[in-house]
Amino acid sequence: MSVMAGKVLIICLLWVCVSVCECEPAMFGEVSSPQYPQPYPADTLEEWDLEVPQGYQIQLTFNHLDIEPSPNCYHDSLIVMSDKKVLRKFCGQNSTDRFHPGDKPIVVSGNRLQLIFLTDDSKPKSHMGFTASYQAVVRYTCSEDQKWTADDSKDNIPPCVPVCGMNTEVSFGGRVFGGKPARLGQIPWQLLQRLSPRGSASLISDYWALTAAQLVDGYESTSMTWLGGITEEDKPPVIMETEKIIIHPNYLRVGQHGFTSNFVNDIALIKMSARVPLGPNIRPVCLPNKTHEPVMEGTMGTISGFGRFERGLKSKILRYGHVQEYTLDKCDSGDLPVTENMFCAGDDVKSVDSCKGDSGGPLFFPMLGYGSKEQPYEVRGIVSWGPERCGNTVSKGFYTKVQNYLDWIRETMENN
Known part of the structure; x- marks a missing residue:
């Protein structure tokens, strides 16, 4: 069974049908045992060819x-192979078992x-x-100037070009007032500052995030903790510590x-103290291009956050609208x-509407669900301020227009 994304042709020869995948390998994906999360069946043999x-x-x-x-995974087992060699053989239920992978990822040179899943x-x-889950990784680090930190002409490594604006849906084909719950990997650039001041940021590279100045004002000399890769506040997150907080000089x-x-x-940049481990659930959003056109060009965009919702309660889940x-x-300021x-x-x-606790979060375009490789998601606005009563159809929320700050953003990242 192939898990590579793409168009599949069904070729029938007499009474035998063969699936042929005409597709490019995906950058990441997921694989599960039969019927997961329900118990797997007996007398099963399943194989997966994973390729990046x-x-x-x-x-x-x-x-x-x-x-x-x-003992020795005699009854049921999961076998990991590379180049026709058995790398690992797994069974068990917890990370202290001898035949359990634990939390450490498996990385191979190819x-x-x-994967072979066998049950008696x-x-x-x-x-x-x-x-x-699996993903494509490289042996080198892509630095902020888009150059590899190590160079070996013998290796056929990909170009050092940041990938942005992609979520799991694209790759495979305050909470916001009145919004819907987001699925994991759907808005992978969303970061959360859980403590006071509560708010959000947008990851724009593997080191940098974009947020509202009001959220980090007075915290430039301290280390703030940001959470990513989650849609529920109580789930294990990717934890990021700040190295630098740079507020726009005219704020x-x-x-x-x-x-x-x-x-x-009302705009600020955050540099993390270590490279953010990118993956299916945490990825950067693109910056927009300079333009004098309306931010959303007469169509809809999407806002997201963990801010306040009905009856003034703060949300523990990521919502979007x-x-x-x-x-x-037409907006009351x-x-x-x-x-x-x-x-x-x-x-x-x-x-x-965006609401209290959403400050610093993204307004991105195109509308969620309409992004593609040809039109990746871009952060067009930063949640800034609005009326006291969220969701008021007369008063709208106000956003920092990111496209007007592109020179400052790029110069700040290059110089820091």
Whole structure:
């Protein structure tokens, strides 16, 4: 059974049908035992050929493994092979078992792996089997200037070009007020600052994230902790510590616990202290191109966050909602200053809006579900400020217009 994505042709010869996959290897994917998470059946033989593009190594990570334990995995087993050689043989239920992979990923020098899942005809107690993810990795680090940190002409390594704006759906073909729960890997650039001040950021490379200045004002000399790769707050996250926090020089600072009434230039960059381990559930979003056109070009975009929702409660899950851009004369700004570096967005019908606790999070385009390799997701706005009552169809939320800050973003990243 092939798990590579792409078009599959069914060729029938007499009474025999053969599946032929005409497709390019995927950058990452998932594989599970039959019927997972239900108990796997007896007397089973399943094989998977996992492949990533040439020039990459393949990395296999087990998310869960529950196979009947037996001496030397005699009864049921999962075998990992590379180049026709058996690398590992697994069974058991916990990481202390001798025949259990634990939490450490398996990385091989080539770009292919084969998994063989074999069960005998006995009927043991219920065991769920396994689920694992694989991804393409390289032996070198792609630095911020898009050059490899090591060079070996003998290796056919891929170009050092950051991949952005892709989620699991694209690769395989405050909570936001009024929004829907997001699935894991659906908005992989979303980061969460769980403690006070609560808010979000967007990962834009394997070191840098983009957020609102108001969220990090006064924290430049401290180390903040950011969480990624999650859609539920209580799930194990990818933990990132900040090395640098750089606020736009023209933002009017008020410091920690200060109250601001001016959100002009509400934008900041965060550099992490270590490279973010990219994968299916944590990936950067693209920056937009410079343009004088409307941010969403007359169509809908998507906002996401862990901020406040009904009755003022904060959300423990990531939510998203679709909004459209409005001209500034249709948005009530009260007494707060509005500039060309801002735009407003909302939804008159469904009352979708960003809310308290969503600050710093992304407004991205195209609308979730419509991204593609030809049109990857771009962060067009940063959640900045809005009316006191979220979801008000008359008053819209205001966002920092990212396309107006591209020079500052790139210069800051290059110089730091």
